[in-house]
Amino acid sequence: MAKMVLLAEYLSLNGTDLSSYTRKAEVAVEVEDKDVTTYASLGWKEILGGLKSGELGIEFLQDVAATKIDSIMWPLLGTVVTFEVRADQAAVGASNPKYTGSVLIKSWNPIEGSVGDEASVGVSYPTSGAVTRAVA
Template identity: 40%
Template sequence: MAKFVLLDARLFAPGADLSGASSKIELSSEIEDKETTNYLSAGWKEVIGGLGSAEISAEGQWEAGDPSKVDDASWSALGGIGPYTVCPTGSTVGALAYITSGMRADYNVGDAVGEVAPWTGTVKSSWPLVRGQIAHPPGLARTVTGTGTPVQLGVIPAGKRLYAALHVLSVAGTTPSITARIESGDATISTPTTRATFSAATAPGGQILRGDGTAVADTYYRVAWTITGTTPSFMFAVSLGIR
């Protein structure tokens, strides 16, 4: 990817797309260094990696009055743990995405008179920060059972895991329900194998799943979904990654 100017970054909280209310999004990830210097370290400090951590910080323009707005979404998530997906260049299928499960640690609002009402907030990780891809874009309504476009993630070595985040952003219809799952296979996924299944969702919200560390030789993955209800309609985003 060539150098670029941040113009279309996306931020998905558990069940809300906060991109339109965000003007700054920052990701950080670090591994704690633990000193192991000894008499055979040849006079140099020696360290090994300890605990890892990641953080998402964001800020933007305050809005309220609907579950999709930043104030409503932030208050409902404060102190809770859920999935977060950040995309630095957009959210089309195959776009770069960073994924984690984190706790909404703080939320701040307000400024001086005459200023555009701002907000700031921080998410602190409970799972690793995973570099992956978007498997389903947020702006495409789904009304019937179907499958998404395969994305090439690569094989999952033993000890690594598949991570998948589902953000259900809007729901319409009578008794609507969607059950999403992650499938893998060849480039066309002609004979799919189900790798993870989310719980049925009937309202906006988020879920995140990860594999058990078993090696997987398949290199392509997609999201598939089963929709039921009367005139149902769902807007959702899905991100996938391996770590």
């Protein structure tokens, strides 16, 4: 079994490469389970997949200087934008697939942390529509 260490993850939001600000990016997708059990199921639960949903979790290192992450993210608040995440910044391929879709930028925490902490921002955005996986 191959193993990997994330050293150069790629994150793009709204067509802008934000990898240089990104400490962590996680794409999670799931399918609702729907109980379709009937008396004919003979006491066994029967489940079908329902609606799919996803979430993009990100941790950024904050920078409030002009043209940096805070000025990039602030105008996106309340909008649906595209995203792309890859395990590595290398070209997309069979061993470096890209995950793409759209997310709702539903929050932004411009100031977060305690005395002596690095300035970081943790956010989680729900997907809007399909999340796709591609190798080309």
